[in-house]
Amino acid sequence: MWEWVWEGxxxxxxxxxxxxxxxxASGVSPGFPTDLPRTFAAAGEASVAASCCPxxxxxxxxxxxxxxxxxxxxxxxxxxxxxxxxxxQWQGNYEWAVSPHPRVELAKKFGRSFRRSLHLRIxxxxxxxxxxxxxxxxxxxxxxxxxxxxxxxxxxxxADVLVVAGPMTEHMRQPLLSAxxxxxxxxxxxxxxxxxxxxxxxxxxxxxxxxxxxxxxxxILVPGCPPPPLAILHALLALIGRVEPxxxxxxxxxxxxxxxx
Amino acid sequence: MIxxxxxxxxxxxxxxxxxxxxxxxxxxxNRVVLAWIGSLSSLTILWVGGAVLxxxxxxxxxxxxxxxxxxxxxKMDRLSALxxxxxxxxFLPVSIFSASYMNLPxxxxxxxxxxxxxYYHLLLAAIVLLLVxxxxxxxxxxxxxMSIFSYLLVNYEHEKEDTTKAGYLMLSxxxxxxxxxxxxxxxxxxxxxxxxxxxxxxxxAGMGQASAWAIFLLSFFGFGVKxxxxxxxxxxxxxxxxxxxxxxAILSGVILNLGxxxxxxxxxxxxxxxxxxxxxxxxxxxxxxxxxGILYAVIRNDMKxxxxxxxxxxxxxxxxxxxxxxxxxxxxxxALAGIAFIAAFYHLLNHSLYKALLxxxxxxxxxxxGERNMDxxxxxxxxxxxxxxxxLVGALSIAALPPFNGFVSEWLTLxxxxxxxxxxxxxxxxxFALCAAALALTAALAVTCFVKAFAMSFLGLARSPKASKAVxxxxxxxAPMAILALCCLLFGILPTYVIPVLxxxxxxFTHEHMVDELVPPFFTAPQGNARFPQEFVSExxxxxxxxxxxxxxxxxxxxxxxxxxxxxxxxxxxxxxxFVVLILLMGGSLILFRVLTRSRKVDRGPVWAGGxxxxxxxxxxxxxxxxxxxxxxxxxxxxxxxFDEMRETVAEHFLIAVKSxxxxxxxxxxxxxxxxxxxxxxxxxxxxxxxSGSVNLYAAYILISLGIVLIIQRLM
Numbered sequence: 001m002w003e004w005v006w007e008g009x010x011x012x013x014x015x016x017x018x019x020x021x022x023x024x025a026s027g028v029s030p031g032f033p034t035d036l037p038r039t040f041a042a043a044g045e046a047s048v049a050a051s052c053c054p055x056x057x058x059x060x061x062x063x064x065x066x067x068x069x070x071x072x073x074x075x076x077x078x079x080x081x082x083x084x085x086x087x088x089q090w091q092g093n094y095e096w097a098v099s100p101h102p103r104v105e106l107a108k109k110f111g112r113s114f115r116r117s118l119h120l121r122i123x124x125x126x127x128x129x130x131x132x133x134x135x136x137x138x139x140x141x142x143x144x145x146x147x148x149x150x151x152x153x154x155x156x157x158x159a160d161v162l163v164v165a166g167p168m169t170e171h172m173r174q175p176l177l178s179a180x181x182x183x184x185x186x187x188x189x190x191x192x193x194x195x196x197x198x199x200x201x202x203x204x205x206x207x208x209x210x211x212x213x214x215x216x217x218x219x220i221l222v223p224g225c226p227p228p229p230l231a232i233l234h235a236l237l238a239l240i241g242r243v244e245p246x247x248x249x250x251x252x253x254x255x256x257x258x259x260x261x
Numbered sequence: 262m263i264x265x266x267x268x269x270x271x272x273x274x275x276x277x278x279x280x281x282x283x284x285x286x287x288x289x290x291n292r293v294v295l296a297w298i299g300s301l302s303s304l305t306i307l308w309v310g311g312a313v314l315x316x317x318x319x320x321x322x323x324x325x326x327x328x329x330x331x332x333x334x335x336k337m338d339r340l341s342a343l344x345x346x347x348x349x350x351x352f353l354p355v356s357i358f359s360a361s362y363m364n365l366p367x368x369x370x371x372x373x374x375x376x377x378x379x380y381y382h383l384l385l386a387a388i389v390l391l392l393v394x395x396x397x398x399x400x401x402x403x404x405x406x407m408s409i410f411s412y413l414l415v416n417y418e419h420e421k422e423d424t425t426k427a428g429y430l431m432l433s434x435x436x437x438x439x440x441x442x443x444x445x446x447x448x449x450x451x452x453x454x455x456x457x458x459x460x461x462x463x464x465x466a467g468m469g470q471a472s473a474w475a476i477f478l479l480s481f482f483g484f485g486v487k488x489x490x491x492x493x494x495x496x497x498x499x500x501x502x503x504x505x506x507x508x509x510a511i512l513s514g515v516i517l518n519l520g521x522x523x524x525x526x527x528x529x530x531x532x533x534x535x536x537x538x539x540x541x542x543x544x545x546x547x548x549x550x551x552x553x554g555i556l557y558a559v560i561r562n563d564m565k566x567x568x569x570x571x572x573x574x575x576x577x578x579x580x581x582x583x584x585x586x587x588x589x590x591x592x593x594x595x596a597l598a599g600i601a602f603i604a605a606f607y608h609l610l611n612h613s614l615y616k617a618l619l620x621x622x623x624x625x626x627x628x629x630x631g632e633r634n635m636d637x638x639x640x641x642x643x644x645x646x647x648x649x650x651x652x653l654v655g656a657l658s659i660a661a662l663p664p665f666n667g668f669v670s671e672w673l674t675l676x677x678x679x680x681x682x683x684x685x686x687x688x689x690x691x692x693f694a695l696c697a698a699a700l701a702l703t704a705a706l707a708v709t710c711f712v713k714a715f716a717m718s719f720l721g722l723a724r725s726p727k728a729s730k731a732v733x734x735x736x737x738x739x740a741p742m743a744i745l746a747l748c749c750l751l752f753g754i755l756p757t758y759v760i761p762v763l764x765x766x767x768x769x770f771t772h773e774h775m776v777d778e779l780v781p782p783f784f785t786a787p788q789g790n791a792r793f794p795q796e797f798v799s800e801x802x803x804x805x806x807x808x809x810x811x812x813x814x815x816x817x818x819x820x821x822x823x824x825x826x827x828x829x830x831x832x833x834x835x836x837x838x839x840f841v842v843l844i845l846l847m848g849g850s851l852i853l854f855r856v857l858t859r860s861r862k863v864d865r866g867p868v869w870a871g872g873x874x875x876x877x878x879x880x881x882x883x884x885x886x887x888x889x890x891x892x893x894x895x896x897x898x899x900x901x902x903x904f905d906e907m908r909e910t911v912a913e914h915f916l917i918a919v920k921s922x923x924x925x926x927x928x929x930x931x932x933x934x935x936x937x938x939x940x941x942x943x944x945x946x947x948x949x950x951x952x953s954g955s956v957n958l959y960a961a962y963i964l965i966s967l968g969i970v971l972i973i974q975r976l977m
Binding site for chain 1: 864866867869870872873874
């Protein structure tokens, strides 16, 4: 046991300085393609270029290819394919959380009392495990979400935020609804990862309904597959109005993000 | 004022009438008669006992003078009166309860009620006669009668094999104890001029050390069997589940006390222990009993078996208190000895009350749900609200939570243990420290035990169809529980009125009054009290120690032990004020909460059950699950034998069914009685070898033994 103490003293504080300072360590994020949109000579060429994306994150509009960030799963196919080279840059940042509501509205939802004490109920709606393992990282010394006042609770009765990971499978529909119902107001829903946003690589099927928003209103979405821990931290901070949510477009008419279609 | 002596004869006449009526009347009327006669005779002895307790005027009746053995005497002093009072306090509600309880179909169909009524009244009479016996002969006669009638009542369901076995074990161990007691009496009476207690007391004064030790060990063992102390208490956890619940209440609430009465009468009154080692033995045996009792109580799921083990625990605490008293008395610390005895007697009184209450509660549950296994109960609070409330009071009392009575006595016992710092011998101090630690662990486990008992039986979902069909018991079964619950509360919030009575009781054998040590006269001070000068009282006036002085009688409402100049207050508390504060706080916070949340909208949703589609009762927490941590932590004590049975598929990699069975043998049966039984069998086998069946050989044996006898005769 003494080694732990010694190890702790020896290694000093390892926790990231985010959100006070930017985190610049390499590998904290898988990144997204940047420098969009890109114009092609012909509309056909654009649709060919867009078709390389397995999750329809790339959308061809006339001669342009635009990126719908919430759908990207960082598969690098658009970067590696050679037929219609897109030659995009990848940006390594992580402040991706998107909300259908502006910051002021988000801040108003919880008020000041929750700014430093927010309890999360993690709900696995059918996830592969990647998102959950990223959440696990938040509890570890490097990200240490407790310093920002975020706590995981085992029961929705104590929870303020329902963090949903994974495509909305049929089997988890009832549990999700009863968990949401069991939460006291004010309550918020965080859709974690591409699957919870629109179904991800699983899409919609007889077993899955796609995104969480098809069942309950979602307040914040974290793109990524899986989203890195800092992206989740950013989402949580944005949820209580401590930081600005990302300005990317949701490309959807429904207020809670996209429905899997 | 009626003469207690005459009332006592009225009691005997009532008991006789009860016996005669029980034998004559048909079943239907019989139950009502049992309730009336039983409660009337209980009220009579309550009056008799209470009168002697309060006035202190002992009465005596000389019966026959038996040739060469001296007179047979009935005498009630305060010590007897306290036990008689407790017996009345238990018998009164139990008699009322019995009338409805004995209506259970399982009893009505197979067993007659006549025998129950007869034995019940005879047992009551035997118990009271035992307590007022003033000589050896009547004591032993009453003791035997009590043993036999209690056996007959425990063995009421005599067609069941388990019951009969438990009954025999109870009877045989009880008789072994009686033999030890008889031997102790013989040793004591060897030099005495008569068999009455004053003569024995006089004889004991000149007793040698070896005889004193022998008498102490014999009587402590003998009475310990009845009291349920280790190592001879294996009958208790078997007898309780076998007996009807009302008999269990008497067994725990009265009959175990009789063992303690014997210990006190013998070792504090007739032949006061003089050796500090004897006190240490009492203390250690008490502490071990307490710990063993509560450990098994936590893991048992049968409500009555759990309560039986818990009785062992409580008797252990009382015995530890008595042991501490003996040690302090021998070490020349009369004040601490007095406090220890008061604590022990207080706990004895409390245990009788709440254990009777809990057994009646278990009986009511059994009556209504037909089930005593806590794993298969649950959710009873919705269908049996009153029973639940009374059981909760009992559980809180036994878990030693203020403001109920268990708290006062257990707190006093533990405080007494801590005062062992005033002793000089290091060895005894260490023993005290270990015993106090054991008692503290016991107190903590008792809370676990009764959280489980209440939560698993009354809260949650009904885990069996029987439990879901339960209905509230009728008023004649609720009322007895209400009486006992009320007593639990009263004895908890008014300790300063109980302690002086107990102090007078213990003064019958310590001959010193220690009430000022424990209840400072804040209400009556400082008229002429050297130990409590005006300054001392005014110092505590600001703290509120004198609140109520103008309109309340008595010495005060604060229990406080005063030390030396150096350390003016050793410990202090007041459950009376605590109770008032508790009510104000709870009421105040309730009102505050209502006011603050008046304008809030309240959302009511279904219970969160982990998101399952349907919460089945079998999914919920069970009593076994709740107590499992204790079972794992104390595995070294329980030493379970686990049988695992697994079924695999053809591929032999996937288990399709795992059945794990766990068997625990009671620690004393494992470590004491099984080896003894094995030794007996081994000896018998050895002796069996010389019985070949040949007549010639037997003739040779006779010849050889005759020769040996002749040789011995010659040599002597």
